[in-house]
Amino acid sequence: MQTTKFPGIFESQVGRKRILLTKNFVKGKKVYDEYLHTEGPIEYREWNASKSKLCAAILKNINQIGIKPGDIVLYLGASSGTTPSHVSDIVGSEGFVFGLDFAPRVVRDLVFLAKDRKNLAPILADANKPETYADRISTVDVVYMDIAQKNQTEIFLKNCNLFLKPDGYALLxxxxxxxDVTKRPSIIFEEVRRLLEREMKLIDYKTLDPFQLDHMMFICKKK
Structure with a gap:
C-alpha cells in the first residue's frame, strides 16, 4: 500500500491496474460491493472508478481534489452513498460530510449508512433551492456536486456562493x-468551463472516460 499526493487516499498496483483505496471509517463494513484489504491493523476499502466520478478523476490524473482529513464537505447528489462514503473515509473523525439528495428512497439508504458513519449527515432537500436547507448546514471547506440536471452549473454556483468558505474548493x-443530448459533449464542457470561470478560479478539469462516458470533472476554488 502506498500513499498518493492526496491525503487520505492510497494506491496499490495489481498487475497493470492501479487501484485506489481509502481507510475504512467503519472497520469490517462494506458500503457497496467493494473489496476490503487489511494491512496490519488498518483496513482499506477499494474504490471503484466505474461507480465513482471522483475516483475516476483521480485515476485520470486530476491535479487537485481539495478534500483532505478534517474538512467539512457539502455533497450534492449523494445518492445511496457510494462516493460520499469514501469522502467520509478521507475526512475522518475530525471532518464531516453533509450528504444531500432529493430522492427519499436514496436518502433512506444514507440514513442507514450514517448510523455507523457518525461523520455523515443525510439531508432530504432540493439542491436547486439552497435557501430551504441553509439553516441545517454550516459553511464548508468543499462543495462537491454530482447532479444530472439541465441547470447543473447554476445549481452548483448557487450552493458555492451560499456555503463555500473563502478560498474553499468546489468539485463539479x-x-x-x-x-443537451443534441450537442457534442466537448461543446457542452467548453460552455460549462466559461460559465465557471466567470465566478470561480478554475484549477483543473478532466474527461472521465473510459470510466464514465460523456462526463467531465471540474475543480474550482472560490475567488
Whole structure:
C-alpha cells in the first residue's frame, strides 16, 4: 500500500491496474460491493472508478481534489452513498460530510449508512433551492456536486456562493447528456468551463472516460 499526493487516499498496483483505496471509517463494513484489504491493523476499502466520478478523476490524473482529513464537505447528489462514503473515509473523525439528495428512497439508504458513519449527515432537500436547507448546514471547506440536471452549473454556483468558505474548493461532475443530448459533449464542457470561470478560479478539469462516458470533472476554488 502506498500513499498518493492526496491525503487520505492510497494506491496499490495489481498487475497493470492501479487501484485506489481509502481507510475504512467503519472497520469490517462494506458500503457497496467493494473489496476490503487489511494491512496490519488498518483496513482499506477499494474504490471503484466505474461507480465513482471522483475516483475516476483521480485515476485520470486530476491535479487537485481539495478534500483532505478534517474538512467539512457539502455533497450534492449523494445518492445511496457510494462516493460520499469514501469522502467520509478521507475526512475522518475530525471532518464531516453533509450528504444531500432529493430522492427519499436514496436518502433512506444514507440514513442507514450514517448510523455507523457518525461523520455523515443525510439531508432530504432540493439542491436547486439552497435557501430551504441553509439553516441545517454550516459553511464548508468543499462543495462537491454530482447532479444530472439541465441547470447543473447554476445549481452548483448557487450552493458555492451560499456555503463555500473563502478560498474553499468546489468539485463539479458534469454529465453532458443531461444538459443537451443534441450537442457534442466537448461543446457542452467548453460552455460549462466559461460559465465557471466567470465566478470561480478554475484549477483543473478532466474527461472521465473510459470510466464514465460523456462526463467531465471540474475543480474550482472560490475567488
Amino acid at each position: 461532475a458534469i454529465k453532458a447528456r443531461s444538459i
